[in-house]
Amino acid sequence: MKKNITDFKLKNQRVIVRCDLNVPIKDGVILDDTRIKACLETIEHLVSAKAKVIILSHLGRVKEEKDKETNSLRPVADKLSELIGRPVKFVPYTRGMEVENAINSMEPRDIVMLENTRFEDLNGNKESGNDSELAHYWASLGDIFINDAFGTIHRAHASNVGIAKLLPSGIGFLVKNEIEKISSALNNPERPLVIMLGGAKVSDKIGVINNAVKIADYVLIGGGMPYTFYKALGYNVGLSIVDDSSLEFCRNIYSQYKNKILLPEDIVVASSISEGASTRITTYADIGSNEVGIDIGMATISRYKSILMNANTIIWNGPIGMFEIAKFSQGTRKVVEILSSSKAKIVVGGGDTISALNKFGFNNKRAHISTGGGATLEMLEGKELPGLSAISDK
Ligand code: AMP
Numbered sequence: 146m147k148k149n150i151t152d153f154k155l156k157n158q159r160v161i162v163r164c165d166l167n168v169p170i171k172d173g174v175i176l177d178d179t180r181i182k183a184c185l186e187t188i189e190h191l192v193s194a195k196a197k198v199i200i201l202s203h204l205g206r207v208k209e210e211k212d213k214e215t216n217s218l219r220p221v222a223d224k225l226s227e228l229i230g231r232p233v234k235f236v237p238y239t240r241g242m243e244v245e246n247a248i249n250s251m252e253p254r255d256i257v258m259l260e261n262t263r264f265e266d267l268n269g270n271k272e273s274g275n276d277s278e279l280a281h282y283w284a285s286l287g288d289i290f291i292n293d294a295f296g297t298i299h300r301a302h303a304s305n306v307g308i309a310k311l312l313p314s315g316i317g318f319l320v321k322n323e324i325e326k327i328s329s330a331l332n333n334p335e336r337p338l339v340i341m342l343g344g345a346k347v348s349d350k351i352g353v354i355n356n357a358v359k360i361a362d363y364v365l366i367g368g369g370m371p372y373t374f375y376k377a378l379g380y381n382v383g384l385s386i387v388d389d390s391s392l393e394f395c396r397n398i399y400s401q402y403k404n405k406i407l408l409p410e411d412i413v414v415a416s417s418i419s420e421g422a423s424t425r426i427t428t429y430a431d432i433g434s435n436e437v438g439i440d441i442g443m444a445t446i447s448r449y450k451s452i453l454m455n456a457n458t459i460i461w462n463g464p465i466g467m468f469e470i471a472k473f474s475q476g477t478r479k480v481v482e483i484l485s486s487s488k489a490k491i492v493v494g495g496g497d498t499i500s501a502l503n504k505f506g507f508n509n510k511r512a513h514i515s516t517g518g519g520a521t522l523e524m525l526e527g528k529e530l531p532g533l534s535a536i537s538d539k
Pocket of ligand 1: 370
């Protein structure tokens with residue numbers, strides 16, 4: 146069992162908290178502050194416990210000097226200050242005298258945010274490469290480390306794994322909630338457990354499918370993935386997306402788990418990928434050479450619906466069709482409607498999948514919507530999370 150934020154005496158302690166404040170920003174304006182709000186519980190807890198709160202986060206990728214202009218955390222510090230109703234002192238550096246002075250002059254309940262940890266990637270990939278000297282430097286600024294960044298917990302970076310190994314460490318409320326909800330759905334599900342996988346490529350999800358067939362009662366396949374299965378089974382898939390490197394995998398896993406893996410029986414095919422395309426519903430055995438498979442058909446929707454309505458646990462990752470184009474969005478929209486009225490324990494992960502939930506008015510307060518797409522996928526694969534492993538045990 147890993148330590149969490151409630152296991153520490155926090156008063157007067159310098160607490161380094163790794164958040165995931167990687168929000169979309171355009172021209173200095175934050176377009177969506179969900180991730181900032183998701184960290185508030187942990188930061189407010191630290192403030193009320195009279196800790197000195199030092200926030201680290203990444204923001205986007207910093208590969209060239211010019212990326213610094215668009216990836217500064219300054220607007221995020223301002224937004225956090227507004228949301229939390231207290232000053233947040235922003236230090237536009239990741240190390241050095243300004244950082245040390247700001248921290249040395251902190252009083253309990255003060256909040257300091259350092260600049261984007263990935264500015265250190267310009268300096269020989271030190272953050273993303275988990276550079277030991279950088280981790281030692283950051284660790285020297287605090288007494289306790291709290292990891293509340295679920296979005297990067299599957300990565301071994303200096304600001305999460307590096308520091309965690311050098312200080313007494315625990316997880317924050319957001320990470321605790323994510324791990325508990327996802328682990329319980331995966332390891333201790335109320336059955337039937339249905340795992341529904343969509344999205345574009347099979348190769349991204351081989352590990353997930355391998356694990357899903359072992360733990361789930363049903364694995365529903367949608368999005369662009371069925372076409373690699375169909376091609377592997379000898380059907381013509383026209384211009385549909387196919388991942389040739391995964392053909393053998395699909396053939397083998399399907400022959401072994403035919404009773405669990407469900408492929409769409411009818412699909413919507415289009416003349417091209419555009420709103421103006423002509424479409425028709427057909428079976429997987431009848432895709433024309435100039436057609437592209439873009440969504441699941443009505444018969445598949447009702448078959449998947451009966452399985453989903455009978456499930457007690459549902460895990461969903463990946464859109465069921467090209468939902469960004471209105472004409473191709475019916476399958477994904479229907480799935481969102483089905484999950485809205487489901488009584489099952491639901492876990493949803495993945496950026497595109499969450500966009501689909503928002504787009505189609507998902508309305509199920511009991512569902513767990515994960516803040517980390519990559520981390521959820523790695524949990525679905527049954528992999529260990531380096532950011533969690535590095536945290537002190539109770
Ligand atoms: P992923 O990042 O793998 O979850 O993929 C998400 C993307 O998969 C979305 O942008 C969808 O438009 C896309 N997608 C869904 N269905 C299909 C399909 N039939 N063919 C190609 N891409 C698809």
